[in-house]
Amino acid sequence: MRVTVKFFAGFREGRFKSREIEFPGPPTVAAILERYAISPDAVGVVLCNGRHVDFSHRLADGETCSIFPKVGGG
Amino acid sequence: MSDRDIFAGGALPARPGRVPGRVKEKLEIFLRSEAVEDGLVPLAATRAVAGRFSLSLSAVERFVLKIGLFPLRYRRQRGLFGTRGQLRLLRARVGVIGCGGLGGAIFEMLVRAGTGTILAVDFDIFSESNLNRQALCSVEGLGRPKAEVARQRALSLNPAVEVIPLVMPFQEPAARQRLAGCDLVFDGLDSIPARLELAAFCAASDLYLVHGAVAGWCGQTAVIPPGGNRLAEFYPAGKASPDNPEPVNLAPTVNAVAAFQVAAGLRFLLGDQAPDSLSGGAFLDLSGPELETWS
Numbered sequence: 040m041r042v043t044v045k046f047f048a049g050f051r052e053g054r055f056k057s058r059e060i061e062f063p064g065p066p067t068v069a070a071i072l073e074r075y076a077i078s079p080d081a082v083g084v085v086l087c088n089g090r091h092v093d094f095s096h097r098l099a100d101g102e103t104c105s106i107f108p109k110v111g112g113g
Numbered sequence: 114m115s116d117r118d119i120f121a122g123g124a125l126p127a128r129p130g131r132v133p134g135r136v137k138e139k140l141e142i143f144l145r146s147e148a149v150e151d152g153l154v155p156l157a158a159t160r161a162v163a164g165r166f167s168l169s170l171s172a173v174e175r176f177v178l179k180i181g182l183f184p185l186r187y188r189r190q191r192g193l194f195g196t197r198g199q200l201r202l203l204r205a206r207v208g209v210i211g212c213g214g215l216g217g218a219i220f221e222m223l224v225r226a227g228t229g230t231i232l233a234v235d236f237d238i239f240s241e242s243n244l245n246r247q248a249l250c251s252v253e254g255l256g257r258p259k260a261e262v263a264r265q266r267a268l269s270l271n272p273a274v275e276v277i278p279l280v281m282p283f284q285e286p287a288a289r290q291r292l293a294g295c296d297l298v299f300d301g302l303d304s305i306p307a308r309l310e311l312a313a314f315c316a317a318s319d320l321y322l323v324h325g326a327v328a329g330w331c332g333q334t335a336v337i338p339p340g341g342n343r344l345a346e347f348y349p350a351g352k353a354s355p356d357n358p359e360p361v362n363l364a365p366t367v368n369a370v371a372a373f374q375v376a377a378g379l380r381f382l383l384g385d386q387a388p389d390s391l392s393g394g395a396f397l398d399l400s401g402p403e404l405e406t407w408s
Contacts (some may be wrong), residue, residue: 048331048398080350086407107396110328112362113215113303
């Protein structure tokens with residue numbers, strides 16, 4: 040199955056901006072983070088098809104997952 | 114909290130928040146005679162009335178609106194807010210938590226727009242590393258409490274706005290008690306644990322929270338409705354702060370995120386938008402620039 044993964048800000052360094060990725064089965068957000076060596080501690084908002092989801096969310100075929108870094112300053 | 118002396122800038126005994134019935138007719142005649150084109154009343158006239166009749170400037174501005182005139186200082190927002198909206202705004206009461214980068218910019222915009230009462234909450238003082246981005250920070254103000262400086266700034270920008278400075282953490286019972294009476298609370302904090310505490314307080318106190326946060330060129334904003342704890346979803350790994358010993362905070366980012374927060378807050382306060390329709394969020398990356406929104 041194929042899902043689209045979009046990284047934002049610093050997560051793009053050494054990775055990519057947006058790419059269609061092949062997975063053997065429906066991946067969770069946590070599995071995507073692990074595949075691209077992103078520490079969950081660094082992650083803030085995660086959107087799947089425009090809605091906020093948690094790390095356990097399992098993506099459906101054709102879904103888009105957008106991953107944003109945590110921002111906490113003011 | 115007493116109203117302020119609009120001429121001297123110092124504290125005076127409380128002034129009436131309403132125009133007494135016996136002077137209404139006299140006031141209306143005077144204000145109509147002072148109105149320039151299109152029913153606009155200049156600041157000189159509202160100030161003169163406030164001084165002559167010992168009224169708060171806010172009471173005079175509300176009276177101006179009630180008799181179908183409009184304070185000249187709000188002319189450029191009349192087309193969007195209208196008389197009803199401007200009155201609603203002048204009667205509103207909001208909390209700005211943190212008066213630094215985000216909070217300082219939020220505060221200034223709310224003051225200029227004519228937000229009735231603002232609780233400015235910050236326990237901190239201005240320091241030199243605030244100068245690069247914090248709207249209320251000046252060389253002269255270094256070492257002074259941010260909330261007190263906010264009040265002084267409001268006096269020079271819009272003395273009709275009542276500012277209640279609270280030089281204490283928002284967690285203090287005295288601050289929480291006052292915040293509970295607000296229509297809306299703005300997140301101008303600078304740490305994740307404090308934000309999550311504020312979100313929990315707002316959820317428990319039935320308050321809408323307008324969240325904002327920044328890091329480098331990036332920022333995020335969202336309206337958090339009362340009852341739930343949606344802010345915790347934006348920090349899925351819990352209270353841990355980003356692994357960066359030296360935070361990077363820039364003026365363009367704090368001002369952009371603050372602008373989103375104030376726009377959402379004003380639309381909420383004006384009441385022309387169902388609150389639920391505002392409960393989305395946005396992530397900005399000004400280095401692109403890029404904007405992603407969610408519902």
